[in-house]
Amino acid sequence: MRPLTCHPFIGSVAGVAALLPVLSGCASQQKEAAKQYNIVYIMTDDHTAQMMSCYDTRYVETPNLDRIANDGVRFVNSFVANSLSGPSRACMLTGKHSHANGFTDNTTCVFDGSQQTMPKLLQKAGYQTAIIGKWHLESLPTGFDYWEILPGQGDYYNPRFITMENDTIEKKGYLTNLITDMSIDWMENQRDKEKPFCLFIHHKAIHRNWLPELKYLSLYEDKTFPMPENFYDDYEGRPAAAAQEMSVWKDMDIIYDTKMYRKDKETPLKSTYESFIGRLDPEERKQYDAFYEPIIEEFYKKNPQGKELAEWKFQRYMRDYAKVVKTLDDNVGRVLDYLEEKGLMDNTLVVYTSDQGFYMGEHGWFDKRFMYEESMRTPLIMHLPKDFQTRGDIPQLVQNIDYAPTFLDLAGAPIPEDIQGVSLLPLLKGEKPADWRKSLYYHFYEYPAEHMVKRHYGVRTDRYKLIHFYNDIDEWELYDLKEDPTEMHNLFGKPGYEKITEELKQELVKLQKQYQDPIEEKLKEQKK
Template structure:
């Protein structure tokens, strides 16, 4: 009898401890990381209402915190994602560009959270690797993926799903939360949109709407790069010269032939994946655009052609964002409806910024603000005061350590970021960073943006272009926010140049970057 009582007592103790642990796990915040691809901060109305309204993304700012000085460490898709997953700069994690392989011996924050008891899932665009570690379930696009009827890579094999990629990515995300999420575990969900990546194919709803819109021209659309060096003048990302008439502005090969035009880089059409029915609906809208261009082209000069291409670019680019905003709303509504919102931290960001005609450009890569800065909005009920704007210098380097601290997990010592939790929870006095570091490597390559590294403070930005040039640029971020005037040789900034170069050396040393590594990565291209 005594033995039986002892067994019962032990059993009850185990059950109670188990229940307590489950309650403890549930109390840990859920994490939803939402990232779009190439989403410019200028195209979110919480930052700027000039181009588009994004009411659902704006909800995160209204209910949480909007960062105005968030940036990336390397403005290109796959390296940015590698930095986010590892919490390490590109020169440390090894994924310096879109071409190099990702070293799978890198430990990522999802692996750490999974071991700490989080249920983990990823849906959408990863951009590198077909078997991401640390996820209980994933459905990811191969490479860039398609906008229409995309193929997804899963643990059980590839599958093609009919529909529009932004809607499908959200469907997969909601299906997992509704049907396979373990309610007894906290979860970490990566919800990753392909849009608004080039070649900017909106859904039927939004190409019908946005192709009728006209957008204001950016002040620097016809920038002459007068004070800047070789890099800005030789980059191949100009709307006039380098934006494809077929791939980007959606002229048909028949239109090109009729006007005897040749296209930049011969990219061709990017409408793969559409069914005959989808293509017919597309042609019903884009056909008249082609016909009008045939009429107007003979009278166009460089300026009017630039403006026409800019309008066509913005119509499609922003049209894809409208679908992203709708679908972010679907996820936020689900969290509210299921009473999950109060214990879920939601992050919205992009893998980098993007040029929307500023300096005459599209694409990214440079350390100039439109490319370097990225949107960042975070909602965390009962932790973040609603409607807060934060101007501290933060980076995508910081996400891994932030998520680990949110989960109550100690970050590995070799991670290089800083947890954002002090900023999120009103303990700003604990935030010590006064400069961020940037390094871009993918040259010679597409868009011909030269290799460069630099640092930015709230007041100044110093950039060193190297490899086949040796040029320096300095910008006064307060007096010259559009970065028109390179003041590196202005005597009034001589002391600033000296101080910033010293700070750059210290920062490179802090993050373990060096000229030796620069040479190593240059040699890897040869």
């Protein structure tokens, strides 16, 4: 734009009148360019897409989550880079794969809070940042103007929180409700309302051991959930899958997980369960016991064994999980209602996702970790600000390393070159970039550890998946996701798949070089 003093009409009344619309338009453009949207990021733990009715109608209804999807966008190919709670959170915060951000597993790592993170970069862009709820990165949060987090996994009943003063305090109530209470209070009473904000609402729900809100104890008790067709998977041709310890039948603890508590019954996790329900006050405990005691009595009287026990466990697991989802969905509705009542929805990006997916009996499992679909895939739905007209499904391959550059892009902040994710903003604007990624990289590190899932890395395209299990094993797996969506038939080494195997191996090497993952060099050194 030329300086105003150079405008040919600046010296006349008519000229000034003619110039006013130009000045108004310029001011409007500058205001639009400077506009910064609020971000409300709601993340749950282990909430799989199968248990959201906007993705899958077989199991439960989630009307408030559906509000986001129905009025916004639903990503139908959303995945994580490492299906484990702490590493997934580190990927989200940094926009980098686990080897690059340094937090590869939950058992040996402490998150380096001095490193570059998306919240810190948002602060530099003028945002207020806050995180409330689950942190699970061992160190204390950095890059947040306000935080109040759970110690470790946190407790569902009358939980403790760590405050910014480094005090641990106990709050009365059910955790999912409390996190929402605190989040709404921060938005209403504690933030600077002259600044844009980014609020991270991090729930413990739907994490094991699926303790329901007391008012929903009886919910779903009359429902029989359909079992996955591959519940009794025999893992033929998949030795790593056979070696896991996350079977509903064999590894789900009868007290800790299904609540069949008896003082004379000992299980490895009994004392931990006692500590969880011991947080209930006497009246709450009375209500809790009144519900479970008849179920416990009937269970030990019948004493199911074999497949009968496996299927009994599956139904209890599904019911408890669904009850925890119900409270979560209620609280998502509370956040949406608040934003609507305060007139914030038009200027706010609302994101709902989970730190990874979860097995609801597929392959006979609970938990996550594997690169198989149910745990690598994660739900991702967004309500978009009014300026964005995109609605419906977004099919492109996206990953949780993309959240950081997306939020920075939305804020008008520069995206550092070392961030490995890509901004989703073009997709939110309805664009269809021809050069969008054609594959995703995955790497899981935590072994030996709980559930004994072997270390592995791999590549996923829109149709195929190639996985390499390594460390104490050297096994490859190849799946055609179009013909075998439940990943039951390992095609690696089978006649006719030589070409696609070689292409995927080349793509895998390309991604490892792109993201600078040194695993191949390490494996070569070990073989020398």
